[in-house]
Amino acid sequence: xxxxxxxxxxxxxxxxxxxxxxxxxxxxxxxxxxxxxxxxxxxxxxxxxxxxxxxxxxxxxxxxxxxxxxxxxxxxxxxxxxxxxxxxxxxxxxxxxxxxxxxxxxxxxxxxxxxxxxxxxxxxxxxxxxxxxxxxxxxxxxxxxxxxxxxxxxxxxxxxxxxxxxxxxxxxxxxxxxxxxxxxxxxxxxxx
Amino acid sequence: xxxxxxxxxxxxxxxxxxxxxxxxxxxxxxxxxxxxxxxxxxxxxxxxxxxxxxxxxxxxxxxxxxxxxxxxxxxxxxxxxxxxxxxxxxxxxxxxxxxxxxxxxxxxxxxxxxxxxxxxxxxxxxxxxxxxxxxxxxxxxxxxxxxxxxxxxxxxxxxxxxxxxxxxxxxxxxxxxxxxxxxxxxxxxxxx
DNA sequence: AAAGACCATTGATTCAGATCAATGGTCTTT
DNA sequence: AAAGACCATTGATCTGAATCAATGGTCTTT
Numbered sequence: 034x035x036x037x038x039x040x041x042x043x044x045x046x047x048x049x050x051x052x053x054x055x056x057x058x059x060x061x062x063x064x065x066x067x068x069x070x071x072x073x074x075x076x077x078x079x080x081x082x083x084x085x086x087x088x089x090x091x092x093x094x095x096x097x098x099x100x101x102x103x104x105x106x107x108x109x110x111x112x113x114x115x116x117x118x119x120x121x122x123x124x125x126x127x128x129x130x131x132x133x134x135x136x137x138x139x140x141x142x143x144x145x146x147x148x149x150x151x152x153x154x155x156x157x158x159x160x161x162x163x164x165x166x167x168x169x170x171x172x173x174x175x176x177x178x179x180x181x182x183x184x185x186x187x188x189x190x191x192x193x194x195x196x197x198x199x200x201x202x203x204x205x206x207x208x209x210x211x212x213x214x215x216x217x218x219x220x221x222x223x224x225x
Numbered sequence: 226x227x228x229x230x231x232x233x234x235x236x237x238x239x240x241x242x243x244x245x246x247x248x249x250x251x252x253x254x255x256x257x258x259x260x261x262x263x264x265x266x267x268x269x270x271x272x273x274x275x276x277x278x279x280x281x282x283x284x285x286x287x288x289x290x291x292x293x294x295x296x297x298x299x300x301x302x303x304x305x306x307x308x309x310x311x312x313x314x315x316x317x318x319x320x321x322x323x324x325x326x327x328x329x330x331x332x333x334x335x336x337x338x339x340x341x342x343x344x345x346x347x348x349x350x351x352x353x354x355x356x357x358x359x360x361x362x363x364x365x366x367x368x369x370x371x372x373x374x375x376x377x378x379x380x381x382x383x384x385x386x387x388x389x390x391x392x393x394x395x396x397x398x399x400x401x402x403x404x405x406x407x408x409x410x411x412x413x414x415x416x417x
Numbered sequence: 418a419a420a421g422a423c424c425a426t427t428g429a430t431t432c433a434g435a436t437c438a439a440t441g442g443t444c445t446t447t
Numbered sequence: 448a449a450a451g452a453c454c455a456t457t458g459a460t461c462t463g464a465a466t467c468a469a470t471g472g473t474c475t476t477t
Binding site: 392404412 | 423424425426427
């Protein structure tokens with residue numbers, strides 16, 4: 034159940050069997066089916082989810098009822114509303130399974146305690162969140178300095194599996210475009 | 226020299242005099258004048274800078290030679306190209322002082338060693354980067370789900386000092402707008 | 418104090434992407 | 448297998464922001 038998770042963790046740092054045993058006691062596993070919610074707007078985000086298998090997305094709904102996808106999470110990624118998770122405030126995000134998925138979860142109290150108890154886990158989280166922060170900065174930078182064409186090509190190059198496994202209108206939303214516009218961009222790319 | 230820095234750090238967690246003494250040995254101080262660079266595109270980012278006083282910005286230059294501001298850092302904030310800092314690769318960002326500024330710096334080797342040696346510092350960094358990540362997510366979300374008007378109003382509400390102290394065309398760039406468009410938005414807001 | 422550089426504002430025009438609308442295709446459900 | 452829902456694509460039109468251009472104001476530099 035925890036294979037992908039600990040492989041991921043071990044890739045970032047040396048991990049003793051003791052470390053692993055300690056950490057594992059604070060985790061739990063959850064299966065979630067396509068279109069089910071892990072978090073709904075208005076609820077408090079109770080867990081950080083690591084994706085063992087499957088795919089999820091987080092999104093918000095704006096004033097006009099339109100969805101805006103903020104993040105995809107495939108195998109080896111994590112997803113949560115960290116703000117809500119850490120403060121206990123209501124979330125304004127939704128997190129939903131795109132496919133049937135298997136998750137490794139950690140809840141708020143376990144997270145706080147595990148950070149205290151396991152230097153190893155703390156190092157891992159610092160690493161993980163730093164990586165997520167850097168990725169987000171890159172994305173923001175791409176958004177302002179590249180054309181939609183270029184951004185789509187980058188997306189294909191960087192995350193080919195996302196483009197394979199996620200419906201096109203979701204990718205459009207993720208990129209801040211309408212489905213029509215993304216369709217036309219794809220045609221333009223194909224023509225050249 | 227380190228007042229703001231340690232006040233900031235102590236706000237996030239209990240900090241003993243020993244902790245502080247240890248941490249301080251790994252830091253250094255630098256003054257930088259308006260329009261000077263802390264980092265230039267093509268160089269490796271050698272330090273994480275905490276702003277004691279003054280203001281800095283980071284930006285990229287796109288294919289057409291246009292600048293895109295990614296971040297402002299005022300007193301109490303940090304700024305760096307973390308990707309370049311951590312990997313040692315060349316940066317594609319520029320970091321420049323908007324005003325004469327005083328910085329608290331930590332370099333790569335000091336950062337890595339201090340993380341090993343001071344659990345306190347590690348906790349602080351996890352906290353700091355998590356906060357930065359959450360802020361960036363919020364910004365990304367605002368970008369896709371709010372109108373430029375709303376985003377500008379939010380900016381005024383959230384960071385009034387930025388709007389006071391940073392020239393308007395930089396705020397426009399930060400928001401992904403041209404100076405002309407921001408000027409018109411301000412007029413529309415003033416008219417209502 | 419004068420000259421030059423930079424900046425915010427305003428107006429006119431252009432353009433990229435959104436919106437509106439229709440169609441055929443695929444996936445789901447019964 | 449048929450019906451309905453959902454999706455990608457294409458076309459026509461609209462709209463908000465970019466671009467181009469000009470002006471007066473302020474800050475720098477000498």
